[in-house]
Amino acid sequence: MRVATVNALKAAGIDEIYYAPIRAAGGAADAPARLFPEKKVSLAGKGAVKIALNIQYRDSFNGIYLKNLIEGFFISVCCFTSWNDRFAGGKLDGVDILSYDELVAKYKKGELDGVVFSQKDYPQSNQAAKQSLKEKGVGRIYTAPARLFHTFSLSVGDLERIFAPDGSPYQIGLIDISTTDCCNLNCQGCEYFCGLRNQDTEAMFTSYGFDAFRRDMEAMRRLLGDEVYQFSFVGGEPLLNPLLGDFIVFLRALYPYMDINIITNGLLIPGLSAELLQTIRENNIWLRISSYPPTLKKERAIRDRLNSAGIFHDFSPPIEYFVGRMSLRGENDPRTMFHHCHSKYCYTVRNGELAHCANVLKLDFFNAYFDQRLSVSAEDKIGLGNEALNKREVLRFLRNPSPFCRYCNTQARSVYRWTPASQPQSIEYWLASSAKEQGAGAAKKGSEL
Ligand code: SF4
Numbered sequence: 001m002r003v004a005t006v007n008a009l010k011a012a013g014i015d016e017i018y019y020a021p022i023r024a025a026g027g028a029a030d031a032p033a034r035l036f037p038e039k040k041v042s043l044a045g046k047g048a049v050k051i052a053l054n055i056q057y058r059d060s061f062n063g064i065y066l067k068n069l070i071e072g073f074f075i076s077v078c079c080f081t082s083w084n085d086r087f088a089g090g091k092l093d094g095v096d097i098l099s100y101d102e103l104v105a106k107y108k109k110g111e112l113d114g115v116v117f118s119q120k121d122y123p124q125s126n127q128a129a130k131q132s133l134k135e136k137g138v139g140r141i142y143t144a145p146a147r148l149f150h151t152f153s154l155s156v157g158d159l160e161r162i163f164a165p166d167g168s169p170y171q172i173g174l175i176d177i178s179t180t181d182c183c184n185l186n187c188q189g190c191e192y193f194c195g196l197r198n199q200d201t202e203a204m205f206t207s208y209g210f211d212a213f214r215r216d217m218e219a220m221r222r223l224l225g226d227e228v229y230q231f232s233f234v235g236g237e238p239l240l241n242p243l244l245g246d247f248i249v250f251l252r253a254l255y256p257y258m259d260i261n262i263i264t265n266g267l268l269i270p271g272l273s274a275e276l277l278q279t280i281r282e283n284n285i286w287l288r289i290s291s292y293p294p295t296l297k298k299e300r301a302i303r304d305r306l307n308s309a310g311i312f313h314d315f316s317p318p319i320e321y322f323v324g325r326m327s328l329r330g331e332n333d334p335r336t337m338f339h340h341c342h343s344k345y346c347y348t349v350r351n352g353e354l355a356h357c358a359n360v361l362k363l364d365f366f367n368a369y370f371d372q373r374l375s376v377s378a379e380d381k382i383g384l385g386n387e388a389l390n391k392r393e394v395l396r397f398l399r400n401p402s403p404f405c406r407y408c409n410t411q412a413r414s415v416y417r418w419t420p421a422s423q424p425q426s427i428e429y430w431l432a433s434s435a436k437e438q439g440a441g442a443a444k445k446g447s448e449l
């Protein structure tokens with residue numbers, strides 16, 4: 001039974017829905033022992049391995065669903081945990097909900113064998129939460145792929161994927177599809193360098209054509225199979241690309257159970273065509289709205305339009321601050337910067353190339369506007385058109401820092417309040433604090449495109 005079916009039953013007023021436990025059969029009973037060999041225990045029954053499930057409270061039903069799947073394998077979900085302390089102290093499905101501090105304390109006392117994040121929930125904030133837990137000493141962090149929420153059974157292979165250590169070859173993470181280089185918002189310090197190019201030409205709105213998109217997605221499928229957690233259409237502003245509807249239909253056919261999002265500033269939503277909204281709904285695409293100050297002014301109109309079209313959506317927490325993290329001299333140690341990078345499991349595809357982040361693929365905009373000479377090498381990206389590429393090479397690339405990480409200071413970022421960009425734009429908004437002192441004065445400010 002699919003989650004959507006259960007939700008529909010609940011919406012129809014049927015509250016008493018029960019799960020038949022999935023009894024481990026045919027050798028599956030020893031799965032926890034294989035997955036947690038360091039426990040060296042005889043796994044005679046439920047409770048030998050204890051885990052916490054991380055949930056976003058909005059998706060608590062997914063938490064219960066996952067709990068039931070996992071407990072069929074004699075692994076005990078002994079608590080839930082939520083980054084939102086408001087929910088700590090409560091119970092879900094009869095199990096305590098802990099704050100992160102309580103979770104860390106329990107883990108350190110040896111009362112927990114690990115924490116499982118659900119990739120069905122908000123993956124971007126999950127990345128930050130995982131990093132924070134790791135920094136506090138919670139080493140065993142796992143992730144349940146989103147596609148498990150489209151099935152009502154769990155195989156030993158699925159279990160092995162959940163309990164593969166974060167960053168293992170089983171887990172490719174999040175792929176952003178850079179759908180356009182344009183944006184209608186023009187934030188100061190845009191990480192996609194949108195405001196640093198002429199935005200007026202039609203070619204800019206369609207900078208990613210359908211044939212290139214199709215080739216890239218087929219290459220991703222060939223190279224990485226089902227292991228990608230989630231695709232997101234990003235921009236600039238992805239709703240500006242008139243081919244977005246075609247992209248959606250193609251990607252959904254290629255990945256029937258994948259989580260697919262559109263990450264948008266939301267400003268175009270009240271005026272979106274009925275046809276595009278229908279395509280979004282029919283293909284089960286989630287709209288994730290970044291809550292910039294101008295977006296929040298239109299929140300009512302955005303919600304009304306999406307609710308009336310029956311589209312899943314959510315708003316991020318308000319975005320009041322941006323960060324600058326670039327170092328013009330490239331003096332940083334790539335390995336250290338990558339280690340501390342919050343977005344190291346999120347990659348970007350654009351026009352035939354795959355890279356760790358959009359900066360690599362759009363650096364020309366930055367260099368041209370500010371008259372800089374930052375360089376991107378062949379080791380910073382992968383050409384998806386290379387037929388000889390194999391999965392091992394792609395994984396090696398994704399798992400390791402790229403030379404470009406030397407231009408990133410993930411440890412000394414500058415934080416500043418969000419503002420709309422003024423012209424000419426100042427390079428200082430992109431720079432990390434340390435680089436700001438060293439380089440901003442010397443950096444030439446671009447005055448025209
Ligand atoms: S909304 Fe996003 S893509 Fe658009 S200018 Fe702002 S940061 Fe850049």
Ligand code: SF4
Pocket residue numbers: 337338341342343344356357401402404405406408410
């Ligand atoms: S350049 Fe490297 S360190 Fe910087 S955001 Fe990209 S992956 Fe992370």
